[in-house]
Amino acid sequence: MTTPADTSGAGMPAGSVPLTSVPQDAPVDRATAAARRVVEALLLTDRANANLERVAEELNGIAEHLEQHAPAVRDRMVDMWGGEGVTRHDPVTGLENAIALPLIVYGLPDGSVRGETTVTIPYQGPPGCVHGGVSALLLDHTLGVANMWAGRDGMTAQLNVRYHRPTPLFEPLQINGRQESVDGRKIRTTGDIRTAEGEVCVSVEGLFVDKKVPRPR
Numbered sequence: 001m002t003t004p005a006d007t008s009g010a011g012m013p014a015g016s017v018p019l020t021s022v023p024q025d026a027p028v029d030r031a032t033a034a035a036r037r038v039v040e041a042l043l044l045t046d047r048a049n050a051n052l053e054r055v056a057e058e059l060n061g062i063a064e065h066l067e068q069h070a071p072a073v074r075d076r077m078v079d080m081w082g083g084e085g086v087t088r089h090d091p092v093t094g095l096e097n098a099i100a101l102p103l104i105v106y107g108l109p110d111g112s113v114r115g116e117t118t119v120t121i122p123y124q125g126p127p128g129c130v131h132g133g134v135s136a137l138l139l140d141h142t143l144g145v146a147n148m149w150a151g152r153d154g155m156t157a158q159l160n161v162r163y164h165r166p167t168p169l170f171e172p173l174q175i176n177g178r179q180e181s182v183d184g185r186k187i188r189t190t191g192d193i194r195t196a197e198g199e200v201c202v203s204v205e206g207l208f209v210d211k212k213v214p215r216p217r
């Protein structure tokens, strides 16, 4: 994605706080942003005129450099789950994950959460529209963050997704989540994706069960 994440919290109610990573001026953030730019440019470039042989060679060279410096996956996972944890690496908000939009999710004073993003070509489903699986991914994760914000979280047991209208690419979208109730270990959480005009494109009802998978150590 080439749309930079909005870290200002502009448009969020006063008192909102970021619950997921915000960009740092770190080489890994810049490298990941460049990788997102490459993904989008590869989709958009003119197949006949761009020198894709050279591109393939240079990208493979970059991958070889990164792989030469990669520790064992298990050690990397211990590292990932320490410190700031998943929010820098997950596939929705992770600033170190080139497939993440990335989205920044804010906790609002009313107990709900919200993120704003513009989705572009790599996540296209129907022509000019967001892929339905990507919408479900965005909402599953946002509901998980809503549960964290509400103080009781768990694993997704069910996600009931309703697609009301096509979700447009290239337009600002609001991703909302709110924990509705807790009943023993069962947590019910809802959310939606809206256009800037407030039209609901996708809504979800999630059932989460309070269960933790241990962090790698």
Ligand SMILES: CCCCCCCCCC(=O)SCCNC(=O)CCNC(=O)[C@H](O)C(C)(C)COP(=O)(O)OP(=O)(O)OC[C@H]1O[C@@H](n2cnc3c(N)ncnc32)[C@H](O)[C@@H]1OP(=O)(O)O
Pocket (backbone or CB within 6 Å): 019, 020, 086, 087, 140, 141, 143, 144, 145, 148, 154, 155, 156, 157, 158, 184, 185, 186, 207, 209, 210, 211
């Ligand atoms: C800031 C960082 C934020 C990070 C956010 C990350 C969000 C990401 C969210 C995810 O992607 S989680 C990954 C996707 N989910 C999974 O992989 C879950 C896989 N399934 C399981 O691990 C288990 O099936 C599950 C934890 C959901 C439930 O197993 P348990 O053995 O712990 O539950 P148990 O069978 O004891 O059931 C507890 C209650 O939940 C109910 N239940 C369990 N699974 C259900 C289900 N699928 N549908 C309906 N009800 C269900 C069950 O009937 C029962 O109800 P009662 O208490 O009333 O008897």
